[in-house]
Amino acid sequence: MSADLPIGVFDSGVGGLTVLRALCAVLPEESFIYLGDTARLPYGTKSEHSVARYALQAADELIERGIKTLVVACNTASAAALPALQQRFSEIPVVGVIEPGARAACAATKSGRIAVLATESTVRGGAYSQAIARIRPEAEVTAIACALFVALAEEGWTEGPVAAAAAERYLAPLRAAQSRAPDTIVLGCTHFPVLKSVIASAAGPGVRLVDSAATTAQEVRQLLVTRGLQRVPGGAAPAVSFLATDAVDRFAEVGGRFFGAPIAADEVELIDL
Amino acid sequence: MSADLPIGVFDSGVGGLTVLRALCAVLPEESFIYLGDTARLPYGTKSEHSVARYALQAADELIERGIKTLVVACNTASAAALPALQQRFSEIPVVGVIEPGARAACAATKSGRIAVLATESTVRGGAYSQAIARIRPEAEVTAIACALFVALAEEGWTEGPVAAAAAERYLAPLRAAQSRAPDTIVLGCTHFPVLKSVIASAAGPGVRLVDSAATTAQEVRQLLVTRGLQRVPGGAAPAVSFLATDAVDRFAEVGGRFFGAPIAADEVELIDL
Numbered sequence: 066m067s068a069d070l071p072i073g074v075f076d077s078g079v080g081g082l083t084v085l086r087a088l089c090a091v092l093p094e095e096s097f098i099y100l101g102d103t104a105r106l107p108y109g110t111k112s113e114h115s116v117a118r119y120a121l122q123a124a125d126e127l128i129e130r131g132i133k134t135l136v137v138a139c140n141t142a143s144a145a146a147l148p149a150l151q152q153r154f155s156e157i158p159v160v161g162v163i164e165p166g167a168r169a170a171c172a173a174t175k176s177g178r179i180a181v182l183a184t185e186s187t188v189r190g191g192a193y194s195q196a197i198a199r200i201r202p203e204a205e206v207t208a209i210a211c212a213l214f215v216a217l218a219e220e221g222w223t224e225g226p227v228a229a230a231a232a233e234r235y236l237a238p239l240r241a242a243q244s245r246a247p248d249t250i251v252l253g254c255t256h257f258p259v260l261k262s263v264i265a266s267a268a269g270p271g272v273r274l275v276d277s278a279a280t281t282a283q284e285v286r287q288l289l290v291t292r293g294l295q296r297v298p299g300g301a302a303p304a305v306s307f308l309a310t311d312a313v314d315r316f317a318e319v320g321g322r323f324f325g326a327p328i329a330a331d332e333v334e335l336i337d338l
Numbered sequence: 339m340s341a342d343l344p345i346g347v348f349d350s351g352v353g354g355l356t357v358l359r360a361l362c363a364v365l366p367e368e369s370f371i372y373l374g375d376t377a378r379l380p381y382g383t384k385s386e387h388s389v390a391r392y393a394l395q396a397a398d399e400l401i402e403r404g405i406k407t408l409v410v411a412c413n414t415a416s417a418a419a420l421p422a423l424q425q426r427f428s429e430i431p432v433v434g435v436i437e438p439g440a441r442a443a444c445a446a447t448k449s450g451r452i453a454v455l456a457t458e459s460t461v462r463g464g465a466y467s468q469a470i471a472r473i474r475p476e477a478e479v480t481a482i483a484c485a486l487f488v489a490l491a492e493e494g495w496t497e498g499p500v501a502a503a504a505a506e507r508y509l510a511p512l513r514a515a516q517s518r519a520p521d522t523i524v525l526g527c528t529h530f531p532v533l534k535s536v537i538a539s540a541a542g543p544g545v546r547l548v549d550s551a552a553t554t555a556q557e558v559r560q561l562l563v564t565r566g567l568q569r570v571p572g573g574a575a576p577a578v579s580f581l582a583t584d585a586v587d588r589f590a591e592v593g594g595r596f597f598g599a600p601i602a603a604d605e606v607e608l609i610d611l
Contacts, residue, residue, distance in 0.1 A: 104388055105378060112585045115377055216489035227486070227507055230500040312385045
């Protein structure tokens with residue numbers, strides 16, 4: 066296994082670019098190859114069986130191209146497929162975003178009351194509740210499926226009356242719990258960090274918002290150190306390349322908002338899985 | 339070709355059930371088989387190439403099961419694939435929803451100014467503008483991509499502050515045109531009829547809303563009459579069956595809202611395309 070290989074990052078579409086952004090910040094010497102399965106997004110309303118099948122196909126593609134670590138930068142795919150991916154690709158580390166998100170939440174909460182905002186599929190599977198329970202068994206977890214946040218993030222409506230009204234509708238029941246309200250909210254979908262400010266306003270004062278991106282990046286860094294897989298500075302400049310299974314123009318245009326930097330459409334390679 | 343065969347209806351998911359509902363109302367003696375490609379929805383953000391490929395696969399499945407007519411109850415698939423479908427399956431009538439929607443709009447407008455609300459893909463392809471121009475070349479068509487309406491319809495948020503704010507944001511530019519504002523709006527996505535009342539409020543008084551469902555159903559009836567393919571009353575009772583490529587529970591739950599009648603999950607057959 067060569068330390069010079071890139072790190073593979075996989076998501077259903079553009080949301081995982083928030084995780085790639087955190088990885089690039091924490092690991093500036095590393096190269097990355099990002100695969101967005103835009104032909105089959107969103108995963109959040111699909112069955113676990115289908116999501117797991119898609120995730121294995123995407124991982125196959127990245128492994129064939131040569132990667133030293135795989136990051137599943139999609140909560141839905143992490144929830145549905147992480148054990149299957151770790152079993153099939155046992156030769157490299159495979160990291161999901163659920164465990165890091167759960168750890169971030171457990172570190173942040175004081176009251177032990179945590180709300181998880183996620184897609185339908187992630188909520189239905191209960192992966193966050195289980196991951197949090199393993200770390201902090203006495204925690205009280207409320208999970209809320211927030212499908213509209215995905216559409217709002219993709220449309221770029223991250224502020225303003227529509228986003229505010231949607232956040233209010235999803236979060237009002239949490240505030241209504243008053244003294245039993247959660248003190249920590251996990252943004253359990255990689256689309257949601259771009260909606261952080263409206264979610265924070267609707268959650269009310271004193272509630273901490275955590276997401277998986279930074280914690281996942283730290284976990285990947287730690288893994289590379291432990292396994293001696295860090296890229297040595299010098300030599301070729303680190304590179305980031307993008308693959309998408311459909312609509313590369315849209316990937317570039319919408320993706321820039323999540324990555325926090327422009328992506329040119331001709332930088333994105335169209336692939337078939 | 340037997341008149342006793344069912345009519346095949348195809349959509350990316352549950353939106354086409356608004357068209358099926360209109361078909362059932364106009365053709366109470368007919369049987370229907372509805373296929374929702376829920377594994378790959380939504381089509382509206384995918385490329386034309388992918389949508390056309392999916393539509394051909396879905397049509398193959400329905401033709402193999404035996405149908406006497408195919409209705410493409412999805413604006414995006416009609417725009418991307420109708421000529422290809424008509425060419426490949428020349429032995430049966432293949433009807434889309436764009437032409438009927440365009441005809442309904444041209445019949446409704448007095449000023450000749452028409453707005454089309456549709457998905458990104460339908461707007462990008464320009465199929466409605468072209469279909470309207472063929473009927474009424476002097477018409478002025480404004481097309482607006484309303485991605486969030488799909489998510490709102492699927493979430494069941496068809497009224498209330500979030501839907502109202504979204505409709506306001508998409509439609510305010512139309513009202514701002516004042517005396518040049520459209521007098522007719524085409525609901526150019528089968529998800530949108532369930533949002534009719536908030537769209538009407540945001541459009542303002544005097545604007546007519548049309549959708550393809552009723553016009554498409556009339557066109558199918560006419561075709562059956564012309565070709566002598568109407569089912570003769572008597573014999574086995576007409577039946578409606580449902581196929582979905584993923585998540586049958588969700589299809590049944592969300593689909594009931596679009597169909598206007600409950601659908602039981604065990605009535606929905608899971609298929610792979």
